[in-house]
Amino acid sequence: MVTLEDVAKQAGVSLATASRVLNGSTRQVGADLRARVERAADELGYRANIAAQTLARGSSNVIGIVVHDLTDPYFAALADGAMRAAATEGLLVMVGTTHRDPEQEIAYVATLNAQRVRAVLLAGSRVADQAVTGRLREELARYRDSGGRAACVGQDLLGVDTVAPANREGAAELARALAGLGHTRFAVLAGPPHLMTAADRSAGFAAALEELGLPAPQVIHGPFDRDGGYAAARQVEDATCVFAVNDVMAVGALAAYRERGVRVPDDVSVAGFDDIVTLRDHVPALTTVRLPLADMGARALELALNEEEPVVVEHVAGEVVLRESVRRIA
Amino acid sequence: MVTLEDVAKQAGVSLATASRVLNGSTRQVGADLRARVERAADELGYRANIAAQTLARGSSNVIGIVVHDLTDPYFAALADGAMRAAATEGLLVMVGTTHRDPEQEIAYVATLNAQRVRAVLLAGSRVADQAVTGRLREELARYRDSGGRAACVGQDLLGVDTVAPANREGAAELARALAGLGHTRFAVLAGPPHLMTAADRSAGFAAALEELGLPAPQVIHGPFDRDGGYAAARQVEDATCVFAVNDVMAVGALAAYRERGVRVPDDVSVAGFDDIVTLRDHVPALTTVRLPLADMGARALELALNEEEPVVVEHVAGEVVLRESVRRIA
DNA sequence: CCCTCCCCGGAAAGCGATTTCCAAGTCTGC
DNA sequence: GCAGACTTGGAAATCGCTTTCCGGGGAGGG
Numbered sequence: 001m002v003t004l005e006d007v008a009k010q011a012g013v014s015l016a017t018a019s020r021v022l023n024g025s026t027r028q029v030g031a032d033l034r035a036r037v038e039r040a041a042d043e044l045g046y047r048a049n050i051a052a053q054t055l056a057r058g059s060s061n062v063i064g065i066v067v068h069d070l071t072d073p074y075f076a077a078l079a080d081g082a083m084r085a086a087a088t089e090g091l092l093v094m095v096g097t098t099h100r101d102p103e104q105e106i107a108y109v110a111t112l113n114a115q116r117v118r119a120v121l122l123a124g125s126r127v128a129d130q131a132v133t134g135r136l137r138e139e140l141a142r143y144r145d146s147g148g149r150a151a152c153v154g155q156d157l158l159g160v161d162t163v164a165p166a167n168r169e170g171a172a173e174l175a176r177a178l179a180g181l182g183h184t185r186f187a188v189l190a191g192p193p194h195l196m197t198a199a200d201r202s203a204g205f206a207a208a209l210e211e212l213g214l215p216a217p218q219v220i221h222g223p224f225d226r227d228g229g230y231a232a233a234r235q236v237e238d239a240t241c242v243f244a245v246n247d248v249m250a251v252g253a254l255a256a257y258r259e260r261g262v263r264v265p266d267d268v269s270v271a272g273f274d275d276i277v278t279l280r281d282h283v284p285a286l287t288t289v290r291l292p293l294a295d296m297g298a299r300a301l302e303l304a305l306n307e308e309e310p311v312v313v314e315h316v317a318g319e320v321v322l323r324e325s326v327r328r329i330a
Numbered sequence: 331m332v333t334l335e336d337v338a339k340q341a342g343v344s345l346a347t348a349s350r351v352l353n354g355s356t357r358q359v360g361a362d363l364r365a366r367v368e369r370a371a372d373e374l375g376y377r378a379n380i381a382a383q384t385l386a387r388g389s390s391n392v393i394g395i396v397v398h399d400l401t402d403p404y405f406a407a408l409a410d411g412a413m414r415a416a417a418t419e420g421l422l423v424m425v426g427t428t429h430r431d432p433e434q435e436i437a438y439v440a441t442l443n444a445q446r447v448r449a450v451l452l453a454g455s456r457v458a459d460q461a462v463t464g465r466l467r468e469e470l471a472r473y474r475d476s477g478g479r480a481a482c483v484g485q486d487l488l489g490v491d492t493v494a495p496a497n498r499e500g501a502a503e504l505a506r507a508l509a510g511l512g513h514t515r516f517a518v519l520a521g522p523p524h525l526m527t528a529a530d531r532s533a534g535f536a537a538a539l540e541e542l543g544l545p546a547p548q549v550i551h552g553p554f555d556r557d558g559g560y561a562a563a564r565q566v567e568d569a570t571c572v573f574a575v576n577d578v579m580a581v582g583a584l585a586a587y588r589e590r591g592v593r594v595p596d597d598v599s600v601a602g603f604d605d606i607v608t609l610r611d612h613v614p615a616l617t618t619v620r621l622p623l624a625d626m627g628a629r630a631l632e633l634a635l636n637e638e639e640p641v642v643v644e645h646v647a648g649e650v651v652l653r654e655s656v657r658r659i660a
Numbered sequence: 661c662c663c664t665c666c667c668c669g670g671a672a673a674g675c676g677a678t679t680t681c682c683a684a685g686t687c688t689g690c
Numbered sequence: 691g692c693a694g695a696c697t698t699g700g701a702a703a704t705c706g707c708t709t710t711c712c713g714g715g716g717a718g719g720g
Contacts, residue, residue, distance in 0.1 A: 001476045003676060014700040019678060027679095030698065045472045050444045051390065052676035054381035055705050062424070070400065071410045073608060080401045083427055092441060094392070095425040097413055111422060114380045142375050146331045226611070255611045278403060281556070281585045283613040333706055344670040349708060357709095360668065382706035385675045666717080673710080679703085686697070 081297030151304035168204030170318030175208035186217035269326035285323035411627030481634035498534030500648030505538035599656035615653035
């Protein structure tokens with residue numbers, strides 16, 4: 001392992017000079033010494049030990065991102081946006097996946113704290129469990145007390161800067177658009193009741209229907225994934241329009257209908273939420289609420305890095321996109 | 331920032347003892363001292379500084395994964411598999427995305443080297459550019475000389491352990507299956523000519539056709555993504571069956587046909603490669619070659635961690651999955 | 661009962677960088 | 691030609707932890 005000392009020795013200069021040349025400093029170094037050091041470093045193939053730098057500098061150039069599941073395109077898009085932003089700042093990224101286990105999330109924050117990462121991004125929905133949320137909050141507070149920065153994409157339950165999709169409003173907007181097509185009997189594939197994102201979307205949708213004087217939708221709970229949508233769709237009793245609280249569930253629902261020979265949108269209309277890019281070519285094309293996921297990820301990083309009092313919560317509006325999975329009815 | 335020294339002081343023990351209690355060691359510590367230290371750590375909210383540990387121990391508990399693009403489900407699945415495996419080993423993960431820029435890949439290896447990560451996983455295809463590959467190889471050699479471990483998912487161009495999908499064989503198998511359905515005039519949406527994965531699949535397909543005594547397919551090059559498939563499909567001249575070298579391109583091709591009113595599989599059959607999970611519900615269901623991506627990622631990590639002479643290259647067979655996007659013809 | 665060996669606690673030497681503080685030049689301006 | 695202000699190079703302290711080495715005390719064997 002080539003160390004800075006080796007380089008300094010080879011170049012015939014002091015450690016200090018070598019450090020100043022190679023690893024950035026406010027101080028100038030004469031042209032000839034600088035050249036000697038650079039040549040030595042090159043010849044030896046020197047690579048600074050970042051652990052040592054982090055220790056000496058007291059801060060690292062790494063950020064952490066914690067997501068539920070990378071294979072879920074929602075999180076992949078979020079993470080990608082944040083990673084692109086990180087790259088432009090010269091930051092490295094540690095990604096942790098919790099696979100929806102809140103304990104894992106807490107553990108990951110602790111670990112990232114131990115790593116002294118510059119910032120932590122928490123993506124994904126909080127659950128409505130006070131005990132767990134409290135512990136996460138505590139761990140986060142510990143991290144921030146020691147100078148760490150944090151931001152959150154999803155709900156603002158944590159007292160940190162947050163980029164929050166306007167789930168309620170987006171779902172309400174969607175409900176109005178669908179009602180505008182003549183639908184009156186709705187079902188909501190609502191996901192898990194304790195998951196805030198799911199609950200907010202479901203509630204926003206129902207609230208809008210109520211405002212419009214329409215009957216309350218049939219609400220069916222279940223997992224937040226493709227198979228959850230598939231299973232929930234089979235329980236729909238009598239609705240002309242089904243709202244799945246995310247696109248992946250909506251795709252599951254479409255699969256269930258297809259299997260049973262129920263035509264979409266002729267027999268039933270289906271809508272989702274998120275506008276996942278990978279699903280843009282789905283047939284029938286999914287009506288949904290578009291969220292600028294990559295931008296949200298990037299924005300969250302920005303918020304974290306420039307974190308200041310007071311805590312800011314940015315709401316990101318979704319845009320209703322009507323596609324062929326819904327139709328106007330008589 | 332609470333340091334180990336603070337904990338030791340509070341517990342009234344030496345630094346060494348505190349270290350032994352909190353951060354694992356072969357040495358035993360008496361029960362009462364151990365309890366005192368644990369209580370002190372807990373009260374103060376101590377979190378070990380991993381940079382310092384890494385420096386002192388000379389090795390870290392982080393691995394690096396370099397992928398082209400996280401929003402591409404192929405890489406997401408690979409990364410997810412590797413990350414699950416890492417988690418069971420208690421390892422943390424740094425993910426780098428290159429967005430298909432080989433320079434970025436080299437830079438990332440250098441950075442991971444600087445981080446002294448325990449292992450590096452390189453996912454994604456090499457390009458057939460000797461100069462760039464040489465530099466990557468060099469950087470990798472530097473890393474491995476200093477004790478780093480590495481493995482690769484894709485081509486084995488780098489002299490490191492590799493998990494390589496049997497691209498040629500899989501594509502050949504697919505060609506035989508499609509020929510078995512009566513097809514004789516083929517087109518290949520072949521992706522970029524210099525990308526090894528794409529080239530191998532394309533070549534394997536063509537070779538199998540030749541063996542069967544069938545005419546050579548029309549080969550159309552273009553980008554390796556959805557839009558590349560879309561664009562390439564429009565250039566197909568006269569074929570009853572189109573093979574896109576990956577699923578994402580196949581989906582683009584399907585979209586192109588749909589727009590032009592060409593029915594799949596009635597008018598033309600389409601097949602892809604990879605069997606991306608997110609696309610399983612696509613209509614029409616995509617005929618493809620299934621690759622166990624998550625397993626491959628996990629296996630690559632395993633190889634890297636247990637790396638030994640000689641270099642091992644594991645070929646992973648793909649499984650042809652016939653679905654409704656192809657049909658038997660007269 | 662003494663000696664040896666083992667077990668456990670602490671002092672201190674690293675790990676590989678950064679950065680402060682000094683000292684010695686080098687330029688200015690008069 | 692000289693004082694004072696800048697530059698520039700180097701020695702050494704420091705970051706927070708691990709680990710070797712040393713020493714003291716208790717257990718076990720002769």
